[in-house]
Amino acid sequence: MTGFSGIDMATSFPNLITVDRRLTKPLYRQIYDSFRTRIVRAELRAGQPVPSSRELARELRISRLPVLNAYAQLLAEGYFESRVGAGTFVASGLGAEIRATPSGERPIAKHAAALPKYERPSWAASLGPFQVGQPDVQSFPMEIWSRLVSQYARRMRVKGLQYGEAMGLPELREAIASYLRTSRGVHCEAAQIMIVNGSQQALDLATRVLLDAGSSAWVEEPGYWLVHHALRAAGCRAVPVPVDAEGLDVAKGIRLSRKARAAFVAPSHQYPLGVTMSASRRFQLLEWAQRAGAWIIEDDYDSEYRYDSMPIAALQGLDGNARVIYIGTFSKVMFPSLRLGYIVIPPDLVERFAAMRQCIDLCPSHANQAVMTEFIREGHFARHIRRMRPVYAQRRRVLIEELQREFGDSAELAGDAAGMHLAMFLRGLRNDRKVAAKAVEHSLWLSALSASYIGNAPRQGFVLGFGNTRESQIANGVRLLKKCVASD
Amino acid sequence: MTGFSGIDMATSFPNLITVDRRLTKPLYRQIYDSFRTRIVRAELRAGQPVPSSRELARELRISRLPVLNAYAQLLAEGYFESRVGAGTFVASGLGAEIRATPSGERPIAKHAAALPKYERPSWAASLGPFQVGQPDVQSFPMEIWSRLVSQYARRMRVKGLQYGEAMGLPELREAIASYLRTSRGVHCEAAQIMIVNGSQQALDLATRVLLDAGSSAWVEEPGYWLVHHALRAAGCRAVPVPVDAEGLDVAKGIRLSRKARAAFVAPSHQYPLGVTMSASRRFQLLEWAQRAGAWIIEDDYDSEYRYDSMPIAALQGLDGNARVIYIGTFSKVMFPSLRLGYIVIPPDLVERFAAMRQCIDLCPSHANQAVMTEFIREGHFARHIRRMRPVYAQRRRVLIEELQREFGDSAELAGDAAGMHLAMFLRGLRNDRKVAAKAVEHSLWLSALSASYIGNAPRQGFVLGFGNTRESQIANGVRLLKKCVASD
Numbered sequence: 001m002t003g004f005s006g007i008d009m010a011t012s013f014p015n016l017i018t019v020d021r022r023l024t025k026p027l028y029r030q031i032y033d034s035f036r037t038r039i040v041r042a043e044l045r046a047g048q049p050v051p052s053s054r055e056l057a058r059e060l061r062i063s064r065l066p067v068l069n070a071y072a073q074l075l076a077e078g079y080f081e082s083r084v085g086a087g088t089f090v091a092s093g094l095g096a097e098i099r100a101t102p103s104g105e106r107p108i109a110k111h112a113a114a115l116p117k118y119e120r121p122s123w124a125a126s127l128g129p130f131q132v133g134q135p136d137v138q139s140f141p142m143e144i145w146s147r148l149v150s151q152y153a154r155r156m157r158v159k160g161l162q163y164g165e166a167m168g169l170p171e172l173r174e175a176i177a178s179y180l181r182t183s184r185g186v187h188c189e190a191a192q193i194m195i196v197n198g199s200q201q202a203l204d205l206a207t208r209v210l211l212d213a214g215s216s217a218w219v220e221e222p223g224y225w226l227v228h229h230a231l232r233a234a235g236c237r238a239v240p241v242p243v244d245a246e247g248l249d250v251a252k253g254i255r256l257s258r259k260a261r262a263a264f265v266a267p268s269h270q271y272p273l274g275v276t277m278s279a280s281r282r283f284q285l286l287e288w289a290q291r292a293g294a295w296i297i298e299d300d301y302d303s304e305y306r307y308d309s310m311p312i313a314a315l316q317g318l319d320g321n322a323r324v325i326y327i328g329t330f331s332k333v334m335f336p337s338l339r340l341g342y343i344v345i346p347p348d349l350v351e352r353f354a355a356m357r358q359c360i361d362l363c364p365s366h367a368n369q370a371v372m373t374e375f376i377r378e379g380h381f382a383r384h385i386r387r388m389r390p391v392y393a394q395r396r397r398v399l400i401e402e403l404q405r406e407f408g409d410s411a412e413l414a415g416d417a418a419g420m421h422l423a424m425f426l427r428g429l430r431n432d433r434k435v436a437a438k439a440v441e442h443s444l445w446l447s448a449l450s451a452s453y454i455g456n457a458p459r460q461g462f463v464l465g466f467g468n469t470r471e472s473q474i475a476n477g478v479r480l481l482k483k484c485v486a487s488d
Numbered sequence: 489m490t491g492f493s494g495i496d497m498a499t500s501f502p503n504l505i506t507v508d509r510r511l512t513k514p515l516y517r518q519i520y521d522s523f524r525t526r527i528v529r530a531e532l533r534a535g536q537p538v539p540s541s542r543e544l545a546r547e548l549r550i551s552r553l554p555v556l557n558a559y560a561q562l563l564a565e566g567y568f569e570s571r572v573g574a575g576t577f578v579a580s581g582l583g584a585e586i587r588a589t590p591s592g593e594r595p596i597a598k599h600a601a602a603l604p605k606y607e608r609p610s611w612a613a614s615l616g617p618f619q620v621g622q623p624d625v626q627s628f629p630m631e632i633w634s635r636l637v638s639q640y641a642r643r644m645r646v647k648g649l650q651y652g653e654a655m656g657l658p659e660l661r662e663a664i665a666s667y668l669r670t671s672r673g674v675h676c677e678a679a680q681i682m683i684v685n686g687s688q689q690a691l692d693l694a695t696r697v698l699l700d701a702g703s704s705a706w707v708e709e710p711g712y713w714l715v716h717h718a719l720r721a722a723g724c725r726a727v728p729v730p731v732d733a734e735g736l737d738v739a740k741g742i743r744l745s746r747k748a749r750a751a752f753v754a755p756s757h758q759y760p761l762g763v764t765m766s767a768s769r770r771f772q773l774l775e776w777a778q779r780a781g782a783w784i785i786e787d788d789y790d791s792e793y794r795y796d797s798m799p800i801a802a803l804q805g806l807d808g809n810a811r812v813i814y815i816g817t818f819s820k821v822m823f824p825s826l827r828l829g830y831i832v833i834p835p836d837l838v839e840r841f842a843a844m845r846q847c848i849d850l851c852p853s854h855a856n857q858a859v860m861t862e863f864i865r866e867g868h869f870a871r872h873i874r875r876m877r878p879v880y881a882q883r884r885r886v887l888i889e890e891l892q893r894e895f896g897d898s899a900e901l902a903g904d905a906a907g908m909h910l911a912m913f914l915r916g917l918r919n920d921r922k923v924a925a926k927a928v929e930h931s932l933w934l935s936a937l938s939a940s941y942i943g944n945a946p947r948q949g950f951v952l953g954f955g956n957t958r959e960s961q962i963a964n965g966v967r968l969l970k971k972c973v974a975s976d
Contacts, residue, residue: 111696
């Protein structure tokens with residue numbers, strides 16, 4: 001086996017077998033040594049097909065005889081085996097792999113060393129009820145998307161194969177600007193929009209453009225763990241500022257770190273508490289930023305769905321001083337593996353963002369951008385949001401009912417007015433992380449609230465996603481949740 | 489017009505018009521104010537369609553009467569205009585745009601401020617002869633790729649819509665590992681392969697994982713400008729080490745900066761000089777790295793095509809101490825807008841690279857990875873390389889002939905044994921950048937050699953790409969080049 005799911009693809013790759021006529025070593029011996037070395041070093045693997053002697057002779061521009069001699073010897077010594085009608089292969093049971101062994105000093109970057117351990121994400125294992133940040137991909141209009149992808153494939157032009165601009169595809173930037181102005185109250189022109197590979201790239205990029213190592217930045221406490229990571233990777237200090245029922249407590253932020261260089265907030269639907277930042281807090285935050293010369297990074301990752309109340313305009317639209325960097329993503333409305341998000345950049349900073357983006361990965365890939373543009377143009381995007389709103393609203397209603405039925409007064413729910421998750425504080429819960437770890441055995445993917453705090457969590461509980469939890473799974477999921485909690 | 493290429497898409501986006509029953513202000517007045525404000529602020533644009541009164545009433549869950557009253561007033565005051573049979577629209581000639589005006593202190597990161605100005609890349613304007621780094625996308629087997637994309641679209645599964653792993657799609661990593669072992673002599677298992685968005689992301693990621701701000705790193709002089717940018721963005725110091733006919737001069741590097749933390753090299757086909765690093769230099773470099781505790785970042789961006797000599801194995805395969813980070817890309821063999829590349833990471837560092845990658849953009853997008861895997865599996869990848877080699881070899885031959893004919897002894901050519909570009913030094917040339925800037929007027933895209941130096945360029949000349957220069961364009965291109973040079 002080549003280690004590659006049974007397909008004899010390796011034979012088609014050019015082989016690194018070389019000969020040199022200037023050497024005194026005979027050609028057949030050079031070929032023999034070349035194969036033997038590569039087999040011993042496990043560069044060629046047991047079961048991997050070997051080019052025919054005719055093919056190899058042609059490639060090396062030599063006569064076939066030395067190749068035949070070398071093959072005969074490799075067969076005789078058991079490095080090769082031939083199968084009737086199938087050709088010649090590297091023999092099985094060979095190849096003690098010689099690995100490079102780390103030795104000596106191997107210092108890595110301090111900020112890289114300081115990052116928390118990477119763990120294979122739960123969704124890579126399997127999906128289950130209550131997973132956070134997962135939209136209902138089952139309900140995604142796959143036939144439409146698939147049709148647009150096929151249409152793109154049929155119409156592919158040479159121009160679309162070339163490098164693109166660091167800012168992204170102009171047509172998609174136009175479409176997004178129009179959407180953000182109309183639906184999110186964002187002040188923007190297409191020239192300010194940069195297409196990124198999901199909102200995480202936007203967070204990282206904004207950090208690298210705006211903050212120096214050692215800079216302080218406000219983060220919401222509790223907050224989104226990958227904001228903390230992005231700051232740590234850049235050597236910045238995250239200052240946890242408490243979130244209450246009105247969102248980030250600006251007065252407390254000022255007391256904790258008046259001179260912070262930035263604030264990272266999710267005012268539409270905070271993660272994990274789900275709070276919507278009040279109007280007065282929004283103005284306080286903007287006022288502080290202007291006085292402190294600070295930036296506001298507004299992560300509007302989950303703002304498309306609101307259930308009882310009217311839509312709420314983005315903080316960016318209130319900003320008179322070009323201090324807000326607005327971030328959005330298609331991961332939650334479309335599907336996560338699309339990896340498409342966007343940043344709205346103050347006009348005078350567009351060029352600096354582009355320069356940094358070019359260093360990071362040049363430009364976004366073309367195909368997904370082009371298909372997304374068509375999806376918006378043909379109206380499917382707005383239609384999909386409209387169609388999903390009652391679906392999620394219903395899941396949310398059922399989830400709240402079930403939680404109230406099972407947990408009664410011991411549970412306090414928060415942040416259920418929007419988005420695809422809510423927060424549940426549970427009286428008497430001692431170790432939410434332990435419960436979450438245990439719940440995995442029941443295929444229940446809970447996010448412990450305490451894991452979202454940089455400091456100590458004042459209360460324990462869970463973030464419950466209902467985006468990818470079918471209505472029929474909810475009642476049983478909540479009962480299982482109760483069982484897990486009972487064993488705490 | 490909505491600013492969006494004539495498509496009335498904006499009407500389908502949910503509008504941010506809100507009412508609040510608790511206010512004393514009548515509902516019709518709230519609606520009127522809401523529209524007026526959004527028009528004055530240019531959030532709604534001239535010509536943009538307005539929802540019908542019936543639709544809006546339904547959305548706001550109010551009766552239709554206040555909506556009709558508000559619309560009547562907006563029409564009367566000229567904010568709206570109605571077109572028979574087409575509906576109601578925002579009137580044209582309105583909307584003084586209120587822009588956020590930058591004011592106060594607005595410090596950005598020092599490393600971001602220090603990056604060179606971002607310029608719209610030449611290929612965004614048009615393509616022309618001699619552009620560097622552009623493969624011949626005209627010869628790309630578009631029908632096959634397009635068929636695989638359509639096939640992917642038809643078979644799309646829900647699992648493919650979810651978030652992926654930071655390392656990339658396992659099947660593609662297997663395919664790449666097999667390719668690199670067989671064709672490039674790279675020692676690797678699939679577990680060491682990370683899929684990235686092109687080689688630039690690999691350069692940036694490796695820099696962030698391995699180097700601290702203030703660290704020194706050897707770079708080739710002359711060398712690839714985006715390596716310089718990546719180092720600058722991370723606050724590192726690039727130490728230019730001269731390249732001669734054997735590649736990077738390791739002894740000089742040691743004299744310049746013995747304790748550098750890393751060396752960035754392109755040993756297969758150096759950019760811009762096109763040199764292949766000699767075996768003895770390779771061993772010197774590995775030995776220095778082991779003694780200094782340094783990393784080697786091997787950029788194998790352009791190694792698939794060699795013309796006269798045998799293929800040369802990657803430096804990584806010679807490394808016994810797990811100090812080489814190997815970087816490759818599909819941009820040159822496939823097409824640039826694919827944005828797919830890969831890193832081979834020493835096993836003990838895989839987890840740190842994954843942790844940093846997660847901060848940067850979570851994971852690569854799914855579709856391109858899946859289609860690329862099929863393209864390799866079905867043998868098209870190896871076939872395409874085989875098919876393109878004689879095409880590029882022929883262009884190279886014609887280019888060399890024409891250059892020799894036109895420039896004779898005044899031109900010295902280098903680096904033509906491999907890849908898709910060669911370097912030409914020109915005796916008597918005074919200002920290669922000026923000539924390159926001028927050549928754009930003749931749709932000739934020259935890269936001035938002096939622009940690849942961090943220090944002063946000892947000789948002037950050009951890097952000439954022949955990847956995307958058709959054979960029929962070459963003779964005329966060279967004559968134009970001579971004309972441009974003559975006016976220097």
